[in-house]
Amino acid sequence: MRSELTRFPLIKSLLKNRWPQMVVLFVMLAGFLFAILSGFIGTPVGNRNFGIIFVWIAWWAVLILVAVPLFGRGWCAVCPIPLPGEWLQRGAIMDPPMKKPRWFNLRWPNRLRNIWLQNLTFTLVALFSSVILTAPKVTAVVLAAMLFIAIGMSIIFERRTFCRYICPVGGFVGLYAQAAPLELRVKDRQICLACKDKPCYNGSAVGYGCPWDVFPGGLTKNTYCGLCMECLRTCPYDNIAINTRPFSADLSKPPIRMDEAFKAFIMLGAAMIYAGVFLGPWGTMKLAAYSVGSLAWFGYAAAFLAFIFGLLPALFLGAVGTGKALTKATTTLKKIFTAFATALVPLGLMFWVAFSMSFVLTNAAYILSSLSDPFGWGWNLFGTAAIPWQPYLTTLLLPLQTLTLIGGLLWTARTAQKVGSEVKVTPAPVILFSTLVTIFMLGLLL
Amino acid sequence: MKPWFFVALFILAGAVITFAPLPVTAAAPARRTFRVEANQFAYAPAVLEVNPGDTVTIELVSTDVVHGMFLDGYGLSVTADPGQTTRMTFTANRSGSFRFRCNVTCGALHPFMVGKLQVGKNRWLWRAIGLTVLATLAILILPPNFPKAETG
Numbered sequence: 001m002r003s004e005l006t007r008f009p010l011i012k013s014l015l016k017n018r019w020p021q022m023v024v025l026f027v028m029l030a031g032f033l034f035a036i037l038s039g040f041i042g043t044p045v046g047n048r049n050f051g052i053i054f055v056w057i058a059w060w061a062v063l064i065l066v067a068v069p070l071f072g073r074g075w076c077a078v079c080p081i082p083l084p085g086e087w088l089q090r091g092a093i094m095d096p097p098m099k100k101p102r103w104f105n106l107r108w109p110n111r112l113r114n115i116w117l118q119n120l121t122f123t124l125v126a127l128f129s130s131v132i133l134t135a136p137k138v139t140a141v142v143l144a145a146m147l148f149i150a151i152g153m154s155i156i157f158e159r160r161t162f163c164r165y166i167c168p169v170g171g172f173v174g175l176y177a178q179a180a181p182l183e184l185r186v187k188d189r190q191i192c193l194a195c196k197d198k199p200c201y202n203g204s205a206v207g208y209g210c211p212w213d214v215f216p217g218g219l220t221k222n223t224y225c226g227l228c229m230e231c232l233r234t235c236p237y238d239n240i241a242i243n244t245r246p247f248s249a250d251l252s253k254p255p256i257r258m259d260e261a262f263k264a265f266i267m268l269g270a271a272m273i274y275a276g277v278f279l280g281p282w283g284t285m286k287l288a289a290y291s292v293g294s295l296a297w298f299g300y301a302a303a304f305l306a307f308i309f310g311l312l313p314a315l316f317l318g319a320v321g322t323g324k325a326l327t328k329a330t331t332t333l334k335k336i337f338t339a340f341a342t343a344l345v346p347l348g349l350m351f352w353v354a355f356s357m358s359f360v361l362t363n364a365a366y367i368l369s370s371l372s373d374p375f376g377w378g379w380n381l382f383g384t385a386a387i388p389w390q391p392y393l394t395t396l397l398l399p400l401q402t403l404t405l406i407g408g409l410l411w412t413a414r415t416a417q418k419v420g421s422e423v424k425v426t427p428a429p430v431i432l433f434s435t436l437v438t439i440f441m442l443g444l445l446l
Numbered sequence: 447m448k449p450w451f452f453v454a455l456f457i458l459a460g461a462v463i464t465f466a467p468l469p470v471t472a473a474a475p476a477r478r479t480f481r482v483e484a485n486q487f488a489y490a491p492a493v494l495e496v497n498p499g500d501t502v503t504i505e506l507v508s509t510d511v512v513h514g515m516f517l518d519g520y521g522l523s524v525t526a527d528p529g530q531t532t533r534m535t536f537t538a539n540r541s542g543s544f545r546f547r548c549n550v551t552c553g554a555l556h557p558f559m560v561g562k563l564q565v566g567k568n569r570w571l572w573r574a575i576g577l578t579v580l581a582t583l584a585i586l587i588l589p590p591n592f593p594k595a596e597t598g
Contacts, residue, residue: 047557134554278558279545283488286555290487362547363557389549394518398543402574406581413585421590428586435582439575446543446571 039140043376050374072177085154118171192217207233261341350408475499
């Protein structure tokens with residue numbers, strides 16, 4: 001079922017050569033800096049500002065509807081945020097210079113080698129999302145903060161610690177990359193075991209050691225491989241392959257850790273809350289989410305946190321516990337809980353796809369007008385500034401969302417069955433839990 | 447029984463749930479008028495319920511800045527200046543659930559200022575719930591390794 005893409009010389013040379021990736025990265029970096037600039041100096045009206053439209057509608061649509069489901073961490077391969085920090089850290093832009101790192105080059109603390117901090121940063125962004133998504137200056141501050149934190153961390157720590165442990169986007173992209181039909185793996189593990197210098201991890205004259213702090217020879221999941229292609233460049237044995245594979249190939253390999261399990265709950269819960277707040281008709285909820293610092297906002301934040309970190313995991317624990325009791329399994333509840341949380345990955349991804357369809361199709365019309373007038377200053381660069389707003393394909397929206405959600409449920413149920421056979425616990429209660437949350441999401445969207 | 451028999455049965459049941467005509471509660475078409483107040487960033491009332499065939503008039507009143515209303519599915523729109531009332535009249539000849547949205551930039555949360563027009567029962571939601579339950583039944587009844595078990 002796997003097919004190696006790098007067996008095609010054209011694909012392999014495009015990936016091994018630094019130039020194609022660098023060209024894309026430069027374009028992305030220019031767009032990213034322009035988004036920050038437009039946030040600071042452009043109109044404060046969100047739907048007329050390039051920063052808001054291109055980050056939260058155009059980029060988000062590409063990320064969640066295409067990049068993550070099909071290419072996993074493909075976005076991380078061309079993300080501009082770590083770029084300036086990485087250049088500083090390496091003292092080079094293209095090929096690696098033959099000298100030692102010029103900054104502190106510290107190891108990331110062992111206690112923080114998990115994604116709890118990414119769970120925290122995503123939750124913080126999610127709590128303030130009503131303002132971040134709609135206020136250009138706030139979006140610009142958040143984007144600039146990410147850029148400067150990434151630079152600072154590149155100076156203090158080795159490799160891409162920001163991407164691996166802090167980035168609020170990287171956490172969920174890594175989680176959902178497990179479901180993607182694309183992977184980077186070694187061709188023959190024995191070659192890696194026999195390799196003495198391990199240039200894929202330590203670097204060599206032709207490339208850098210893995211920026212993601214991953215030894216490719218030990219890769220079994222997509223979660224932490226950023227598809228940066230350095231190992232493809234450094235491996236002296238041509239032992240690295242990019243493969244296509246069946247969807248969700250990694251998900252049949254539980255267990256995941258508790259930090260990753262909670263990432264699944266955070267994403268699942270946030271999609272449901274967003275569907276209610278942003279797409280529902282309840283103005284009080286919208287105002288509460290927007291009025292940061294008010295009593296209503298604290299109520300919203302408390303409900304948000306209670307739902308994501310309390311109610312959802314508690315209901316899931318009840319389902320898992322029921323399964324354990326029915327099967328009289330001897331495996332610990334914690335192990336079963338984290339193992340079955342893997343099954344929520346497809347459901348969460350499809351919840352986000354369904355939510356984003358509605359959000360993107362109704363706001364896509366702003367993309368053309370903000371291209372012509374990125375700062376909202378009355379320009380008309382490409383003659384598209386006056387294109388009137390109108391939602392697209394709304395008659396197809398409900399059937400598409402229904403199919404997406406039911407498809408996600410089937411995918412999750414099948415994954416739960418695989419997990420169940422691994423941990424020897426009936427998956428039926430987890431499937432029932434997934435059915436109930438799917439019905440809840442249908443109620444919010446339809 | 448062979449799993450393929452169940453697959454055929456589920457597909458048939460899915461088609462019935464999706465396409466079967468549902469009983470219609472016959473209500474004579476009536477004239478319905480709603481006064482909808484728009485302010486940042488909500489409509490009040492936010493959910494309007496009418497029967498299919500009703501002649502619906504929406505009086506849009508803005509209580510703060512300029513707001514608008516674009517009705518999905520019907521493609522109708524209207525705008526209202528602060529303190530003024532504008533009207534939109536149409537025959538609710540399409541059943542289902544339709545979002546209406548502000549179509550005049552009115553502030554930060556403008557893209558999320560939405561309401562809902564319900565024409566008749568929300569049948570699509572009930573069909574979707576039916577399909578969800580059917581999908582769950584199918585996954586629980588069919589062997590976990592289906593269709594590999596059949597072909598392999």
